[in-house]
Amino acid sequence: MAVATASVTDICAGAKRASRELGMLGSGVKDAALRGIADALVTRAPEIIEANQLDREAAREAGLSAALLDRLTLDETRVHAMAQGARKVASLPDPVGEVIDGFRLPNGLDVRKLRVPLGVIAVVYEARPNVTIDAAALCLKSGNAVILRGSSSASHSNAVLAAVASQAAVEAGLPQGSLSLVAGGGREELAELATQNGVIDLIIPRGGEGLKAALKGVATVPVIFAASGNCHVYVDASADLAAAQEIVVNAKVQRPGVCNAAETLLVHERVAAVFLPRVLHALNDAGVVIHADQRTRDLVADLQVRHATEEDWDTEYLALEIAVRVVDSVDEAVAHINRHGSGHSEAIVTADTGAAHQFQLAVDAACVYVNASTRFTDGGEFGMGAEIGISTQKLHARGPIGLRELCTTKYLVEGTGHIRP
Amino acid sequence: MAVATASVTDICAGAKRASRELGMLGSGVKDAALRGIADALVTRAPEIIEANQLDREAAREAGLSAALLDRLTLDETRVHAMAQGARKVASLPDPVGEVIDGFRLPNGLDVRKLRVPLGVIAVVYEARPNVTIDAAALCLKSGNAVILRGSSSASHSNAVLAAVASQAAVEAGLPQGSLSLVAGGGREELAELATQNGVIDLIIPRGGEGLKAALKGVATVPVIFAASGNCHVYVDASADLAAAQEIVVNAKVQRPGVCNAAETLLVHERVAAVFLPRVLHALNDAGVVIHADQRTRDLVADLQVRHATEEDWDTEYLALEIAVRVVDSVDEAVAHINRHGSGHSEAIVTADTGAAHQFQLAVDAACVYVNASTRFTDGGEFGMGAEIGISTQKLHARGPIGLRELCTTKYLVEGTGHIRP
Numbered sequence: 123m124a125v126a127t128a129s130v131t132d133i134c135a136g137a138k139r140a141s142r143e144l145g146m147l148g149s150g151v152k153d154a155a156l157r158g159i160a161d162a163l164v165t166r167a168p169e170i171i172e173a174n175q176l177d178r179e180a181a182r183e184a185g186l187s188a189a190l191l192d193r194l195t196l197d198e199t200r201v202h203a204m205a206q207g208a209r210k211v212a213s214l215p216d217p218v219g220e221v222i223d224g225f226r227l228p229n230g231l232d233v234r235k236l237r238v239p240l241g242v243i244a245v246v247y248e249a250r251p252n253v254t255i256d257a258a259a260l261c262l263k264s265g266n267a268v269i270l271r272g273s274s275s276a277s278h279s280n281a282v283l284a285a286v287a288s289q290a291a292v293e294a295g296l297p298q299g300s301l302s303l304v305a306g307g308g309r310e311e312l313a314e315l316a317t318q319n320g321v322i323d324l325i326i327p328r329g330g331e332g333l334k335a336a337l338k339g340v341a342t343v344p345v346i347f348a349a350s351g352n353c354h355v356y357v358d359a360s361a362d363l364a365a366a367q368e369i370v371v372n373a374k375v376q377r378p379g380v381c382n383a384a385e386t387l388l389v390h391e392r393v394a395a396v397f398l399p400r401v402l403h404a405l406n407d408a409g410v411v412i413h414a415d416q417r418t419r420d421l422v423a424d425l426q427v428r429h430a431t432e433e434d435w436d437t438e439y440l441a442l443e444i445a446v447r448v449v450d451s452v453d454e455a456v457a458h459i460n461r462h463g464s465g466h467s468e469a470i471v472t473a474d475t476g477a478a479h480q481f482q483l484a485v486d487a488a489c490v491y492v493n494a495s496t497r498f499t500d501g502g503e504f505g506m507g508a509e510i511g512i513s514t515q516k517l518h519a520r521g522p523i524g525l526r527e528l529c530t531t532k533y534l535v536e537g538t539g540h541i542r543p
Numbered sequence: 544m545a546v547a548t549a550s551v552t553d554i555c556a557g558a559k560r561a562s563r564e565l566g567m568l569g570s571g572v573k574d575a576a577l578r579g580i581a582d583a584l585v586t587r588a589p590e591i592i593e594a595n596q597l598d599r600e601a602a603r604e605a606g607l608s609a610a611l612l613d614r615l616t617l618d619e620t621r622v623h624a625m626a627q628g629a630r631k632v633a634s635l636p637d638p639v640g641e642v643i644d645g646f647r648l649p650n651g652l653d654v655r656k657l658r659v660p661l662g663v664i665a666v667v668y669e670a671r672p673n674v675t676i677d678a679a680a681l682c683l684k685s686g687n688a689v690i691l692r693g694s695s696s697a698s699h700s701n702a703v704l705a706a707v708a709s710q711a712a713v714e715a716g717l718p719q720g721s722l723s724l725v726a727g728g729g730r731e732e733l734a735e736l737a738t739q740n741g742v743i744d745l746i747i748p749r750g751g752e753g754l755k756a757a758l759k760g761v762a763t764v765p766v767i768f769a770a771s772g773n774c775h776v777y778v779d780a781s782a783d784l785a786a787a788q789e790i791v792v793n794a795k796v797q798r799p800g801v802c803n804a805a806e807t808l809l810v811h812e813r814v815a816a817v818f819l820p821r822v823l824h825a826l827n828d829a830g831v832v833i834h835a836d837q838r839t840r841d842l843v844a845d846l847q848v849r850h851a852t853e854e855d856w857d858t859e860y861l862a863l864e865i866a867v868r869v870v871d872s873v874d875e876a877v878a879h880i881n882r883h884g885s886g887h888s889e890a891i892v893t894a895d896t897g898a899a900h901q902f903q904l905a906v907d908a909a910c911v912y913v914n915a916s917t918r919f920t921d922g923g924e925f926g927m928g929a930e931i932g933i934s935t936q937k938l939h940a941r942g943p944i945g946l947r948e949l950c951t952t953k954y955l956v957e958g959t960g961h962i963r964p
Contacts, residue, residue: 142881142905142907145904145907146904146905225926227919227924227925227926231915231919233925235942240937240938241907241937323937324937324938344936344937344938346938362960365959365960368960368962369960369961369962372962372963373962376962376963460563478957482955483566483567484563484567486563486566486662487953488953488954489953489954489956490953490954490955490956491956491957491958492955492956492957492958493957493958493959493960493961494652494956494957494958494960494961494962495961495962495963497962497963498648498652498956498961498963499954503648503963504648504654504954505646505648515765516661516662516744516745516765516951517661517745517765517767517938517939517951518938518939520951520952520953521656521952521954530937530938530941531941531942532908532909532910532911532941533909533910533911533920533925533942534903534911534913535910535911535912535913535915535919536899536912536913536914536915537912537913537914537915538786538914539783539786539789539790539892539914539915540790540914540915540916540919541789541790541793541794541797541915541916541918542793542797542916542918542919542924
């Protein structure tokens with residue numbers, strides 16, 4: 123324990139020193155480093171896959187599920203995809219130095235508000251070794267030193283990935299300490315990272331609720347929690363019902379295990395009798411388990427529909443399951459969403475501009491959709507190139523966390539001997 | 544205790560309900576409410592001053608210092624100043640609905656990123672009753688419901704001010720619950736407010752270190768801590784020494800008790816022998832106590848100068864005291880500032896564009912000045928009209944916290960039946 127403890131402190135101190143230099147580098151050096159990382163990943167793929175083999179063997183012996191094993195696995199295609207991801211981040215505009223506001227004061231002082239790096243970002247994650255490279259690329263591009271702490275089940279893979287990336291980064295001109303990996307995957311290291319006030323500027327957990335809870339209990343440095351998404355689609359009285367059905371099925375079925383998938387369908391009572399039998403048969407055909415209120419159940423007596431409880435409205439199934447409810451108005455839909463939603467992505471399907479406006483104004487969420495699937499909430503889809511997660515917090519970043527969200531700001535004020543009268 | 548407990552919960556629930564409506568109101572209604580509050584303050588000034596009289600009597604009996612008594616005191620001039628403050632906030636542009644980004648995606652989806660209210664903001668403060676109106680005006684203008692919790696020593700004043708403001712706001716069309724005051728000034732109420740997750744979106748403490756520490760220990764809702772300011776002026780080798788002297792004296796003396804006042808002077812060794820005797824005599828004449836390193840002391844043997852310890856570099860005097868050190872380079876000045884500063888406001892005085900650029904790039908602070916006094920870091924000076932404090936945090940808001948900083952954002956996405964392929 124004592125050794126690991128010393129090492130987290132040393133790693134943090136090194137990252138802090140590196141961050142001072144890194145924050146001042148131009149895009150050219152940073153982009154060259156990311157491309158260098160990409161090249162090194164491709165060249166050293168065999169070594170990476172060999173290390174991954176060790177993790178997979180241990181995982182198999184430990185009896186990990188097939189799904190977890192799949193997440194853990196790196197093959198040539200996946201290593202190349204990581205390299206491609208780093209190249210894509212290199213091609214994005216540099217957020218650092220962007221002037222986001224500026225004005226001349228009445229006294230002649232010139233004020234600019236610039237985007238600058240946060241400093242040191244720690245990313246803690248679970249058994250997905252590809253996060254090592256994704257997170258590193260985003261942090262380095264935004265001028266931040268990055269400290270990675272993966273899961274112990276991916277320790278061999280992460281160690282090689284971090285070594286390959288760190289070496290390539292330094293060769294391209296980034297300071298030593300720009301990218302480092304905390305070796306231990308235990309709760310002690312997590313707690314130590316999470317209390318490095320004044321050294322670590324932000325911790326981002328990427329993982330399940332267990333990881334988030336562990337962090338919540340101990341963190342004294344700022345944390346942005348990646349979101350859970352209890353997302354809704356509301357089909358209004360005026361909706362184009364064919365489009366509505368496509369949106370509902372897409373939002374639920376296209377990739378049910380992700381946070382921007384829909385979990386509850388709300389339907390206006392005026393179209394419920396026509397729409398619900400159609401859409402619920404379509405969902406049923408796609409293998410979706412349906413939990414519905416009594417008004418819905420009365421309309422689809424020929425389908426197996428479970429009785430929705432209060433708990434269903436609050437559940438993020440992340441699976442082929444949906445909760446369904448009939449509402450009497452846009453207001454009732456909004457009230458349901460604001461009460462049960464997690465503030466992630468909410469959609470209305472409507473032809474009525476008034477209903478659309480009301481829904482956009484009243485729904486309290488990171489992303490509010492009109493006539494589109496909730497599945498578009500994604501840094502890649504939003505043109506941010508990549509994301510490190512999606513925030514449902516209201517402070518600092520709300521929605522996809524891309525390069526800009528990994529920055530803070532600084533006011534630069536220039537005078538000619540100005541003093542305050 | 545049980546009664547007070549119920550009441551904080553009720554107040555919070557009422558604020559949450561009000562915030563849903565308030566967030567959708569146009570500027571017209573909100574501005575009318577602020578002007579209504581201003582008018583009511585003027586009309587009911589005698590009642591306010593009478594209540595304040597009770598607080599002042601109790602304070603005198605409790606033996607409060609003259610400075611605290613002065614802060615507590617409301618007279619006609621100060622009540623009118625509060626009204627004027629509310630009118631000024633009414634005249635500012637509404638941050639709500641401001642489009643801060645927007646683009647059309649390749650698939651035709653239209654995305655806008657809008658500024659929207661946070662929801663419910665709690666402001667906790669000490670014995671300055673005028674904060675009641677300042678904080679209320681900023682929160683309401685930015686579409687947020689506000690919960691105020693003042694000090695028990697100003698309880699009579701705060702109760703009347705909150706009642707006057709709340710009544711005027713409701714008469715002008717704001718929902719009930721938009722503005723409320725937590726009656727008890729105890730630590731129990733503070734702890735209860737600070738743990739209203741999902742109800743209170745932000746707590747802002749305005750007060751001393753004791754209040755901040757109390758909040759830090761218990762808060763589970765987001766907090767933005769108003770800053771402490773250990774600010775520096777660095778006089779470079781190339782500085783116009785007459786301008787430098789004016790800036791140093793202004794930054795230290797003009798209002799020493801505030802967070803943007805300078806606490807340490809750093810001087811390049813090439814100008815130290817000429818500049819330090821002049822500036823330190825000027826500071827000495829202004830009554831400033833000087834703590835200096837040995838190199839400085841050797842240059843001003845005729846002055847009473849204390850020996851600066853490591854502790855002095857870290858001290859925010861908030862008084863007529865200054866720490867002074869000679870440095871060999873811009874780099875050494877930057878390193879000193881990044882090590883000892885609190886990331887608030889830092890200034891360089893220089894005629895050298897290279898030195899200015901290096902200082903701006905390398906100093907890690909909310910506001911970095913070239914050839915100007917640190918005293919300009921202020922929402923009013925920056926044209927934000929008013930501020931609720933100055934943040935030295937890096938997340939969400941860095942620098943003066945004005946109307947925009949009391950908001951979050953929301954993505955509005957509009958399609959025509961878009962689904963994700």
